[in-house]
Amino acid sequence: NAGVTQTPKFQVLKTGQSMTLQCAQDMNHEYMSWYRQDPGMGLRLIHYSVGAGITDQGEVPNGYNVSRSTTEDFPLRLLSAAPSQTSVYFCASSYSGPPGAFFGQGTRLTVV
Amino acid sequence: GENVEQHPSTLSVQEGDSAVIKCTYSDSASNYFPWYKQELGKRPQLIIDIRSNVGEKKDQRIAVTLNKTAKHFSLHITETQPEDSAVYFCAASNADSWGKLQFGAGTQVVVTP
Numbered sequence: 001n002a003g004v005t006q007t008p009k010f011q012v013l014k015t016g017q018s019m020t021l022q023c024a025q026d027m028n029h030e031y032m033s034w035y036r037q038d039p040g041m042g043l044r045l046i047h048y049s050v051g052a053g054i055t056d057q058g059e060v061p062n063g064y065n066v067s068r069s070t071t072e073d074f075p076l077r078l079l080s081a082a083p084s085q086t087s088v089y090f091c092a093s094s095y096s097g098p099p100g101a102f103f104g105q106g107t108r109l110t111v112v
Numbered sequence: 113g114e115n116v117e118q119h120p121s122t123l124s125v126q127e128g129d130s131a132v133i134k135c136t137y138s139d140s141a142s143n144y145f146p147w148y149k150q151e152l153g154k155r156p157q158l159i160i161d162i163r164s165n166v167g168e169k170k171d172q173r174i175a176v177t178l179n180k181t182a183k184h185f186s187l188h189i190t191e192t193q194p195e196d197s198a199v200y201f202c203a204a205s206n207a208d209s210w211g212k213l214q215f216g217a218g219t220q221v222v223v224t225p
Contacts (some may be wrong), residue, residue, distance in 0.1 A: 042118075042201050042215030043156065059113075061212070090155060103155040 004105035006091050013111045014083040021076040021107050023091030029102070031094045032074040033058070034066065036087040037073065037106075038085050049074055081111045114139040118216025125223055131189040133219045135202035138183065142204040145185045149197045150218075151169060159200075160187070162221050163207075165215045 007022045023099060025032065033048035035058075045058030049068040065077040072094075079086060088108050094101035125131045129158040135145075143164035148156040162169045162176045162185065169176050173192075178185040185204075189196055199220050205213040 040217065042116075042203070042217050044215070045213050101158050103157070105155050 004091055004093050004102050004104040006089075006107050008107060009105065011107060013078070014110065015081060015083060015111060017083070018052065018087070019078050021078075021089055021091075023074045023076065023104060024072050025074075025093040025102070026072065026094070027093065027102070028071060029093035029095050031096060032068065033092050034074070034076045035090045035092065036060065036085075036089050037090060045087075046076065046089075063067050065101050078109075083111050085109065085112045114142055114151045114206075114214040115186040116202060116214045116216045118202050118219055120219060121133065121217065121223070122220045125192050125221070127192055127194060127223055127225050129192055130223055131187075131192055131196070131223075133200055133202070133221075134184060135186070135204070135216050136182075136184040137214075138185045139204070139206065140183065141206045144207050145176070145178060145206075146165055146203050147174075147187050147200045148170075148201045148203070148215075150201065189221075192221075194223050194225060196220060197223045210222075 004025045006111040020104050025048050030051045034046040035043040044060045046064050048068040049055045052071050054069050055066050088106050118135045127198035149159045150156045160171050160174050162178050173190045175188040192217050199218045201218045203215040
């Protein structure tokens with residue numbers, strides 16, 4: 001099993017650009033989630049999903065969209081990148097709640 | 113909503129001593145309390161968790177205690193080793209609403225030989 005795989009590992013965007021962070025898991029987990037981690041702060045939940053076709057908002061959903069068309073994939077879309085979205089993004093999955101038993105390796109995003 | 117406060121922000125201990133990290137939460141409906149370890153540049157790892165129907169849980173050198181009345185929970189690491197050096201995060205959540213999962217700001221633990 002590869003576990004939770006995130007791509008890319010690093011990304012630099014210009015303000016206003018859009019992009020999609022990819023997250024895939026091969027453990028047949030129902031629960032998947034996206035977090036952002038900023039210096040000096042804990043992780044903050046952006047969006048989560050409890051199964052294919054079901055998503056919901058976390059603490060900081062503004063500026064991000066998600067979809068869950070398959071059990072394996074849970075992409076995070078940045079609609080119009082802003083410098084405030086500069087952060088490290090983690091995807092996580094678990095067989096049943098809570099979202100966060102297995103983390104991906106993270107994506108370091110810089111918006112200039 | 114839930115608010116989780118974590119103390120101390122940094123903790124330096126001698127190898128072999130114990131380390132204790134404390135977290136308080138505000139939402140009385142929270143019933144799940146995980147702890148994560150994150151080494152520099154690495155992903156967070158779930159190291160132990162506790163649910164509100166138990167007061168204490170142990171896993172080798174790590175233990176977590178929960179006081180629901182006072183709304184606080186603590187991580188205890190005994191016989192610390194250099195590889196315990198990392199940032200530790202607590203979190204609190206309501207199992208009926210995972211969207212309310214809230215993390216503490218983290219504790220940098222440094223174990224000196």
